[in-house]
Amino acid sequence: MAPASPLPAPLGLLAELTHRCPLACPYCSNPLALEGRADELSTDHWARVFREAAEMGVLQIHLSGGEPASRRDLVEIAAAAHEAGLYTNLITSAIGLDAARLERLAADGLDHVQLSIQDVEPDSSDRIAGYRGAHARKLAFAERVVGLGMALTINAVIHRANIGRVTALVELAASLGAGRVEVAHAQYHGWALRNRNALMPTREQVYRAMDEVEQLRPRYAGRLAIDLVVPDYYANQPKPCMGGWARRSLNVTPSGRVLPCHAAETIPGLEFWSVRDRPLAEIWARSPAFQAFRGTDWMPEPCRSCDRREIDFGGCRCQALALTGNAAATDPACALSPHHALMLELAGQGSAGSPTEYAYRGRAREDEVIPTPAH
Amino acid sequence: MADLPERPRLAPGVRLHFDKTRSAWVLLGPERVIEAEGPAPEILRRCDGSRTTGQIVDELAALYTADRSVIEGDVNDMLADLVAKRLVVA
Numbered sequence: 001m002a003p004a005s006p007l008p009a010p011l012g013l014l015a016e017l018t019h020r021c022p023l024a025c026p027y028c029s030n031p032l033a034l035e036g037r038a039d040e041l042s043t044d045h046w047a048r049v050f051r052e053a054a055e056m057g058v059l060q061i062h063l064s065g066g067e068p069a070s071r072r073d074l075v076e077i078a079a080a081a082h083e084a085g086l087y088t089n090l091i092t093s094a095i096g097l098d099a100a101r102l103e104r105l106a107a108d109g110l111d112h113v114q115l116s117i118q119d120v121e122p123d124s125s126d127r128i129a130g131y132r133g134a135h136a137r138k139l140a141f142a143e144r145v146v147g148l149g150m151a152l153t154i155n156a157v158i159h160r161a162n163i164g165r166v167t168a169l170v171e172l173a174a175s176l177g178a179g180r181v182e183v184a185h186a187q188y189h190g191w192a193l194r195n196r197n198a199l200m201p202t203r204e205q206v207y208r209a210m211d212e213v214e215q216l217r218p219r220y221a222g223r224l225a226i227d228l229v230v231p232d233y234y235a236n237q238p239k240p241c242m243g244g245w246a247r248r249s250l251n252v253t254p255s256g257r258v259l260p261c262h263a264a265e266t267i268p269g270l271e272f273w274s275v276r277d278r279p280l281a282e283i284w285a286r287s288p289a290f291q292a293f294r295g296t297d298w299m300p301e302p303c304r305s306c307d308r309r310e311i312d313f314g315g316c317r318c319q320a321l322a323l324t325g326n327a328a329a330t331d332p333a334c335a336l337s338p339h340h341a342l343m344l345e346l347a348g349q350g351s352a353g354s355p356t357e358y359a360y361r362g363r364a365r366e367d368e369v370i371p372t373p374a375h
Numbered sequence: 376m377a378d379l380p381e382r383p384r385l386a387p388g389v390r391l392h393f394d395k396t397r398s399a400w401v402l403l404g405p406e407r408v409i410e411a412e413g414p415a416p417e418i419l420r421r422c423d424g425s426r427t428t429g430q431i432v433d434e435l436a437a438l439y440t441a442d443r444s445v446i447e448g449d450v451n452d453m454l455a456d457l458v459a460k461r462l463v464v465a
Contacts, residue, residue, distance in 0.1 A: 012408075059394060060408065087392070111403070114405070150387060151388020151389070151404075222459055223461065225460055
C-alpha cells in the first residue's frame with residue numbers, strides 16, 4: 001500500500017478574539033448564539049495558539065471577532081502574533097480603537113489593517129451598522145492608518161441597501177488611501193442567513209454590480225487591488241469555500257474551539273476540539289470536525305466524478321446544510337446540484353423584499369425583528 | 376496597464392518571508408501568500424525604493440552571470456505583474 005500523502009499545513013488562521021461588537025450589522029457571519037466575555041481565551045492562551053500555529057506552518061493570522069478592539073489586551077495579542085513570526089492582519093470596524101492604541105499596534109509590528117465600511121452615505125452606513133456616528137469615525141480611522149504608513153484594506157459587504165453604490169464604495173476606498181478593497185457580496189451564514197430576505201439583491205442588481213467592478217479594475221490597476229467575493233445565490237459554480245475544508249486554514253472561536261470555517265458549528269453532529277485541551281497541530285490533523293469533509297472521499301455525486309472536485313471541493317458545506325438540510329450535499333450554488341433551482345427561487349423570493357426590517361446582530365432574538373427607517 | 380515604477384519597492388503591508396515549514400521564500404501581503412520561486416527572492420529583496428529597475432537588472436545579471444537582456448525581460452515581467460496586483464509600488 002502506498003503511504004498516505006502528508007497532510008498539508010494550513011496557511012492562515014482566523015482568530016475570533018471576541019464576539020463582542022459595538023456594531024450590529026445584519027450581515028454578520030457570527031453565529032446567532034454569540035459567545036460571552038466570560039468564556040473568552042486569555043492573552044496567554046492566544047500567544048500559545050500563535051506559537052503553535054507558526055510552528056505548524058501557518059503564515060498569516062487574521063485578528064477578528066466580533067470587534068477585536070473590544071478586547072483590552074488587543075495590543076498584547078497582536079504583539080504575540082508578530083513575535084511568533086506571523087503576518088498579522090487586523091480586521092476591525094474601527095469603533096473602540098483609538099489613536100493611541102493604533103499607534104502601539106503599528107509600533108508592535110501589525111502588518112495590515114482591514115476596515116469595514118457599510119456604505120458611502122453616512123446615514124445609510126450608520127443604519128446598516130446599527131450605530132449612529134460609526135461612518136464618520138471609520139473615515140477618521142482610515143486616515144490615521146494611512147498616516148502611520150500602514151497598509152489598509154477597505155472591506156465593503158454588498159447587499160440590497162448598498163448594491164447601487166459599488167463604484168462609489170471603490171472610489172471611497174481609493175480616496176482614503178487604501179491599497180486594496182474587498183467588494184464582498186453578502187454570504188448567507190449566521191446573522192446574514194437570518195436576514196436573507198432583507199439583504200438579498202435582485203439578479204439584475206448583482207449583474208450590474210459585477211459589471212461595474214470589472215470596469216473599475218483597469219482604472220485602478222497598480223493603485224488599488226480590487227478583490228471580489230462573488231454572490232453565490234446567482235452563481236453557476238460554487239466557491240472553493242475556505243480553499244477546501246480543512247485544507248488551507250482554520251478558525252479559533254473566542255472560547256477556543258477550532259473550526260474548519262466560521263459557520264461550521266451550524267452543522268449538527270460535528271465534534272469540535274478546543275485549544276484549551278489539545279495542541280493545535282493535533283486538532284488540525286485529527287479532530288473529527290476537520291476529518292469530516294477533508295479531501296474528496298466524503299463527496300456524493302455529482303461532485304465525486306466531477307473534474308472540478310479538486311478546484312471547488314464541492315463548495316460550501318454550511319450552505320449545503322442551510323439550503324438542503326444535508327451538509328454532505330453538493331453546494332446548491334453549483335448548476336449541477338439537484339437543489340440549484342431552489343437556490344435561485346430563494347434568491348428571487350428574498351430580493352422581492354417583503355421584510356425590510358433587520359434582525360440586528362446580537363440585539364434581536366431569533367423570533368423578533370427591529371424595524372429600520374424606510375430607505 | 377500600470378507603468379513600471381522607476382525605483383520599485385514593496386507596497387506597505389508586503390514583505391518577503393522565508394517559510395521554514397515549506398522551505399520556500401514567500402511574498403506575504405494583504406490576503407496574499409505568493410511563493411517566490413527561482414530568482415524572485417533576489418529581485419524582491421532589491422525592491423527597496425533605492426535601486427532603479429536597471430540597477431536591479433545589473434545586480435541580477437552579475438549574480439547569475441547571465442545575459443543582461445534575458446534578465447531584464449524576466450525582471451520587467453515580474454515587476455509588471457506585481458505592480459498590477461499592487462504588491463510593488465513606486
